[in-house]
Amino acid sequence: MTSTVPDLPDIASETRMELYRLQLEMRHFEKRAYDLFMQSLVKGTSHLSLGQEAIAAAFGVAMMPGDWTFATYRGHAHTLARGVPMTAVLAELMGRANGLMGGKGGSMHLTSVEHGVMGSYAIIGAHLTIANGAAWSAQYRRSGQVAVCFFGDGTTNIGAFHEAVNFAAVWKLPVVFVCENNLYMEYTPIAAVTAVDRPAADRAAAYGLEPVVVDGNDADVMYQTAVRAVERARSGAGPSLIEALTYRHGGHSRADPGKYRPAEEIAAWLERDPVPLYRSRLLSLGVPRAELERLEQAVAEAVDLATEEAKAGPPPAPELLMSDVWADGGSSWRN
Amino acid sequence: MAQLTYRAAVARAIAQEMRRDDSVVFLGEDVAAAGGVFKATPGLLDEFGAERVRDTPISEQAILGAAMGAAMTGLRPIAEIMFADFFAVAWDIVVNEIAKSRYMTNGQVSFPLVIRSGNGGGLRFGAQHSQSVENWAMAVPGLKVIAPSNPRDVIGLLAAAVRDPDPVLFFEHKALYAAKGEVPDGEIVDELGTARVLRRGRDCTIAALGAMVPRALAAAGQLSSQGIEATVVDVRSLVPLDTATILETVAATGRLFTVEENPRLCGWGAELASIVSEECFHDLDGPIVRITTPHVPLPAADVLEDIALPSVARVVESVRTAVG
Incomplete structure (x- = not known):
């Protein structure tokens, strides 16, 4: 990991405020999603990004409109990072008609094409190959678009990861692979199941890429890393593979209390919680406390409002069941 | 009207569609420089260039993922899975990703792509290179499934598959590649969903x-x-x-x-x-x-x-x- 107090990079103050706002929004959103789950208003499962917000926020700010996000089942934060309204995401989690996908996708498949969120994928590894396809399309059309693909440390042990990174390197695709290494593949420590210390970075050399390990809990470091990788892709220099070290505050999913993790480890990482860390950074840079408090208040109110709007949505119409298997809007398989 | 082999019909169909539409691209193992292991795609690299006709590593998931991602962002890819048996290696991409993503996203994304593959037995290749897997595909909502029996249908149905807005699995039969049939001159476009x-x-x-x-x-x-x-x-x-x-x-x-x-x-x-x-x-x-x-x-x-x-x-x- 790079130093926890980096040389403070030259980042515009408005950019820093946006990085903080996004992290706050994700933090409040994820806590609300958890509460709604406990109230049985969110059903099924959900995988929260509590503790990992800095990575998604940094890329959200660094990416341009038209760039593409490919996220995982732990994708609420990455979806919000591109400006997708919280109401639509919460309503999707609650299976309402006003949900982002009308209730047909759920927590693990958040997609908003108009915001460049090209999907959240719930089978480990697959979306790295799909991000390649979008990047290929950008390369072929010379559109200058970049695909950014987020995934966890556990993904580095599945075949699709290796196929995709090799393919991207050979085709020199404008894609950025971002491994959020939160130290656990679901319930098992990643170190217990991986032959190398750094599950992504130590594999980079196999595909001719630079090993990159960064502090995923420092939004400034992440932002600079994101800008560099996105620019590299956009310039035609090819893919990047970034390993961002982070830690999830909760378990793998709603069903997991995360008790397999040592208390000292959790405490140490809570000390490095990206949200208060960034708040301190902003204060030390001279941002008035009152300005931060106004922003915090505004985000909390926005989450409350989104919750009420989402709850007010009706259930999906039964007709939705049979719609949109095909491009003609229907599902007919025979004449 | 000319006699054409089933394998030559494949190349003719792809060329017909690539000439018509710049968004049609083609990728697979050994398909470009080598012209395909069944020699069904020779000449395409020469005519359309290395940006549109691309050799890939032996990475079926990467091939089909690339086709999917390209299809959802404006291209109309044709991907080859050399032997249909190899679908099993990349079935996740076909079944969980390509087939379901339009539905899951409430129609936000389209997948105008074709996956061609050599299907079926009769060539003494044994159990892992001879299967007929069209019924695997048929069991999955969201996939169109085509299997032509003659050169004329190869052209017409492959053209229709390329132009279709939905994902099509196109099962060519390995034992038919050498078969000949009458094929009319000029553009041929057939209709999916017709016996x-x-x-x-x-x-x-x-x-x-x-x-x-x-x-x-x-x-x-x-x-x-x-x-x-x-x-x-x-x-x-x-x-x-x-x-x-x-x-x-x-x-x-x-x-x-x-x-x-x-x-x-x-x-x-x-x-x-x-x-x-x-x-x-x-x-x-x-x-x-x-x-x-x-x-x-x-x-x-x-x-x-x-x-x-x-x-x-x-x-x-x-x-x-x-x-x-």
Whole structure:
């Protein structure tokens, strides 16, 4: 990991405020999603990004409109990072008609094409190959678009990861692979199941890429890393593979209390919680406390409002069941 | 009108579509410089260049993921999976990703892509390079499934598949690549979801797919000399399924035989039998008979493989016994 107090990079103050706002929004959103789950208003499962917000926020700010996000089942934060309204995401989690996908996708498949969120994928590894396809399309059309693909440390042990990174390197695709290494593949420590210390970075050399390990809990470091990788892709220099070290505050999913993790480890990482860390950074840079408090208040109110709007949505119409298997809007398989 | 092989029809179809539409791109293992292991795609690299005709690593997931991502962002990719058996390696991308993503996203994304693959047995390749897997595909909502039996249909149906806004699995039959057929000059575009009646006869309907079509036709010829007149339907398209044509012919003949290369359980003929028995039961003069490969992996030895796959003799015998 790079130093926890980096040389403070030259980042515009408005950019820093946006990085903080996004992290706050994700933090409040994820806590609300958890509460709604406990109230049985969110059903099924959900995988929260509590503790990992800095990575998604940094890329959200660094990416341009038209760039593409490919996220995982732990994708609420990455979806919000591109400006997708919280109401639509919460309503999707609650299976309402006003949900982002009308209730047909759920927590693990958040997609908003108009915001460049090209999907959240719930089978480990697959979306790295799909991000390649979008990047290929950008390369072929010379559109200058970049695909950014987020995934966890556990993904580095599945075949699709290796196929995709090799393919991207050979085709020199404008894609950025971002491994959020939160130290656990679901319930098992990643170190217990991986032959190398750094599950992504130590594999980079196999595909001719630079090993990159960064502090995923420092939004400034992440932002600079994101800008560099996105620019590299956009310039035609090819893919990047970034390993961002982070830690999830909760378990793998709603069903997991995360008790397999040592208390000292959790405490140490809570000390490095990206949200208060960034708040301190902003204060030390001279941002008035009152300005931060106004922003915090505004985000909390926005989450409350989104919750009420989402709850007010009706259930999906039964007709939705049979719609949109095909491009003609229907599902007919025979004449 | 010219005689063309089934394999040459593949290249002609791809070229026809690539000339027409710059968004059509083609990728797969050994497809570009080598022209394909079945020599079905020679000349495409020369005509369309390395940006549109691309060799890939042996990475079926990466190939199909790339096709999916390209399709959802404005291209119309054609991907090749060399042997249909290899679909198993990348089935996640096909089944969990390509087939479901339009539905899951409430119609936000489209997947105008074609996955071509060499399907079927008869070439003594053994159990991992001979399977007929069209019924795997048919079982998954969100995939269109096509299997042409002759060069003209290869061109017309492949062109239609490329132009279709939905994902199409296009099962070419390996044992047919060398087969020749009459093909008209000029552009050919057919229609997905249409079966073709190749022969009309009053006594029974024989529905067949892919390499079983020429066998069904040969069987019908032999049966005719024995006084049994068969209608032969080339099913061509499993999804969408042209049930109207099939039901109409069965209503006229009162008998249905399916000739299926897939192993017995859950073959496409089972679905057809279910539909026919539900919807024209009272037109039937006898039980529906499925003529299939037995429910075993395919053996390599020629003697054994020939027993396994439905033969002309087995079709003739099955029909004679039932219709007699």
